[in-house]
Amino acid sequence: MLEIYGMTLGPIQENGYVVVNSETRKALIFDPGEEGARFINWIKENGWEPQAILLTHTHSDHIGAVDEVRDAFDIEVYVHELEADWLVDPNKNLSAMQPFGLVSLREAEHIWTTDDLGEQTVGDFTFRLAHVPGHSPGHVIYIFDDAQFVVVGDAVFQGSIGRTDLPAGDYATLMGAIAREILVLPAEYQLYPGHGGATTVGAEMASNPFFDVFRR
Numbered sequence: 001m002l003e004i005y006g007m008t009l010g011p012i013q014e015n016g017y018v019v020v021n022s023e024t025r026k027a028l029i030f031d032p033g034e035e036g037a038r039f040i041n042w043i044k045e046n047g048w049e050p051q052a053i054l055l056t057h058t059h060s061d062h063i064g065a066v067d068e069v070r071d072a073f074d075i076e077v078y079v080h081e082l083e084a085d086w087l088v089d090p091n092k093n094l095s096a097m098q099p100f101g102l103v104s105l106r107e108a109e110h111i112w113t114t115d116d117l118g119e120q121t122v123g124d125f126t127f128r129l130a131h132v133p134g135h136s137p138g139h140v141i142y143i144f145d146d147a148q149f150v151v152v153g154d155a156v157f158q159g160s161i162g163r164t165d166l167p168a169g170d171y172a173t174l175m176g177a178i179a180r181e182i183l184v185l186p187a188e189y190q191l192y193p194g195h196g197g198a199t200t201v202g203a204e205m206a207s208n209p210f211f212d213v214f215r216r
Contacts, residue, residue: 002125002147004192007042010034011100012061015194017151019125019144020048026124029053029069030142030151031194033061036068043073051123052110053077056153057139058086059166060095060103062194067105076109078122080131082138084111094166112140130181134174135162141181149190156182156191158199161210179214 001022006015014033021027027048032039043050050073053066058079066087070077079087086092087105095103112129120129128143132155139162142151154162155178164171182191187202205211 002144002149004147004149004151004190005046006192006198007039009039010061010064013195014061015192015196016065017192018043018048018050019151020046021124024124025049026051028122028125029075031056031062031153032065032069034064036065036072039065040069040072050075051125054122054142054151055079055083055108056141056151056155056194057136058083058093059136059154060090060093060098060100062153063087063093063105064095064100064103078110078112079108080112080138080140082133083136084108084138086138132174132177132181134164134170134172134177136166137168143185143189148186148188149192150182150185152182152191152193154194156199156204156208157193157196159204159208161208162194175210175213178211183211183214 003020003022006017009016010033016032017030019028025047027050029050052075090096090102093103117129130141132139132141135154164174185201189201191199
């Protein structure tokens with residue numbers, strides 16, 4: 001059985017997630033943004049065994065602890081090809097715009113391409129990979145159909161959507177991708193965003209003001 005756990009990290013209150021097989025304790029890590037030592041200790045205290053780090057996107061608040069975490073568990077990193085170089089470039093990952101220090105990391109070991117969209121297996125875990133650009137060009141989401149939950153990064157929040165006023169953001173692109181990849185999922189699917197609390201497809205379709213256009 002798959003379970004998902006979150007920890008809110010750093011000054012921008014970003015959610016890092018761990019998806020765990022409750023029987024084997026194997027795990028996948030998503031978006032370890034800050035506070036690497038606290039995040040690592042939490043994982044160790046729970047006896048989880050991470051197999052990889054999967055990134056939804058590479059804005060600095062989602063990647064700040066990546067190197068610390070991957071070194072602690074000797075695991076590898078997955079990122080979309082359109083943001084592969086953002087890991088090493090503080091201007092692209094926007095840490096150069098923030099007062100919290102520059103983020104420049106090692107390159108990812110694995111690069112998602114268009115050919116990888118759809119069903120994927122990493123370690124002991126199978127999920128669907130979908131490209132949801134607009135907040136950033138290489139933003140992806142991870143859909144766990146058997147467990148009926150999705151790690152959505154900064155695509156959708158409770159009652160809102162990801163910012164599109166940042167460099168390389170685009171409102172129309174994000175709205176189209178949300179409609180195509182997220183709102184078509186069953187209403188009961190849980191959405192785990194990069195900031196704030198979890199929600200469901202049905203709740204957002206019913207009340208998110210950004211989706212009024214889809215309810216007409």
